[in-house]
Amino acid sequence: MNTKTLGYSTMIVSAALMGCVGLFARNINTSGDVIAFTRMTVGAICILGLMFYQGKTSLIKATKITSTVIASGACLGLCLAAYVSATQYTTLANAVFLIYTGPVFSTILAAIFLKEKISKLTASLLTAVFIGCLFIxxxxxxxxxxxxxxxxxxxxxNFIGDMLGLASGVGYGLYLFFSRYRTDVSSDSRSFFNFLFGAVAIGVCFVVKPPSLADMNTSSWIWLISMGFFIGFGALTLLTIAAKHLKAAELACVSYLETVVGAGIGIAMFGESLTLLQSIGGILVIGGGMGEIVISMTKKRVALKNSQLEH
Incomplete structure (x- = not known):
């Protein structure tokens, strides 16, 4: 599997898992920062255990910890905590919209600081998925x-919630942006440090505002630990792999698939419905995200075919 195919495949699965956040969160009786901290902590433990089993723990020791490694993990942890908390203080529409300004921020930052070129086609697809997200x-x-x-x-x-939502969007964008640095770090090690520094960043917030677990029952704990494994370890590890192989704009396009998955779960499991505009939005998101993949694959096949004909 080539690097682009690996990047797109892992990003699709990651976005699908991230779309399940609402399903888990609705069954957990605690605050958003506790949920995010658990996702980070369980993720760190799981990836460390996996690396120990594979004999790769030496990669962690060999990794040089730089400011971008710390920043990407901290931004990821804080943006997830801010997003879930935002839904408690503002409308869900505002919270979701504001966190999904993140990929747009990362694309602009990557173009300015990393000199990543954005083709007119990619810009059009990014615009399509963004508009589709607004519809949904x-x-x-x-x-x-x-x-x-x-x-x-x-x-x-809604001011406090909106500011938390905006912070989650900035944090998500910075995470995607910082992930483009230090591509020399292995995916396993990068995942571990993302989880670790994400948990540490949220832990610092606990010092300022201690969390409450008074309403947690057995069912909530099961859902919380499961969420930490599937949407913490699973989704975020795959996102880390994807960020290493895809440009910021490519990540941005595919990441919006999460909104479609979330809407589908709402319809199938909670009896929610889609309006005509939301359905059109879903088509725009899928078409824009998948269009980036299809076009990339087509170009590679044409280039390979031309190369074979020349020889």
Whole structure:
């Protein structure tokens, strides 16, 4: 499997798992920072155990810890904590929209600091999935009386939640951006340090505001640990692998698949429904994200075929 195929494959699975966050979170009776801390901690323990079993722990010792390694993990942990907390203080639409400004931030930062070129086609696909995301979460809506409306607002009542949502978006964008540095670090080691420094960053927040576990029952603990394994260890490890093999814009396109998975779970398991605009949004997200993959694969096949004909 070539590096691009590996990057796209791991990113698709990661986005699908991340789309299951709502399913797990609705069954856990605690705050968002506790959920995020558990995801980071379980992820760190699992990847360390896996590396020990494979005899790769020497890779951890050999890794030079730099500011970007620490920053990527810290940004990932804090953005996840801020996102879940944001849903408790503002509307879900605002929270989801604001965290998904992250890939846009990372694409702009990568273009400025890493000199990554954004083709017109990639920019068009990124725009398509972004607009599709707005349709799905209801930021852009339509009614016979009001016509096409944009519902994002920063009211006094939602200010704290909106600021947390914006922080989660910035944190996610910075994580994607910092992940493009130090590509010399193995995926296993990078995953471990992402989990570790993510947990440490959230742990520092616990010192300022201690968490409450008073409402946690047996069912909540089972859901919490399961979430830590599947959406912590599984999804974020795959995201780390993808970030090593894909450009920021490519990651951005495919990451929006998460909104489609989340909407599908809502329909199948919670009796939620999609409006016409949300359905169109889903098509835009899938078409934009998959379009990046299909076009990349097609170019490689054409190039390979031309190379074979020349020889």
């Amino acid at each position: 979460i209801g930021i852009i809506n339509y009614s016979a009386t009001d016509g096409l409306t944009v519902s994002l607002s920063f009211s006094k009542e």
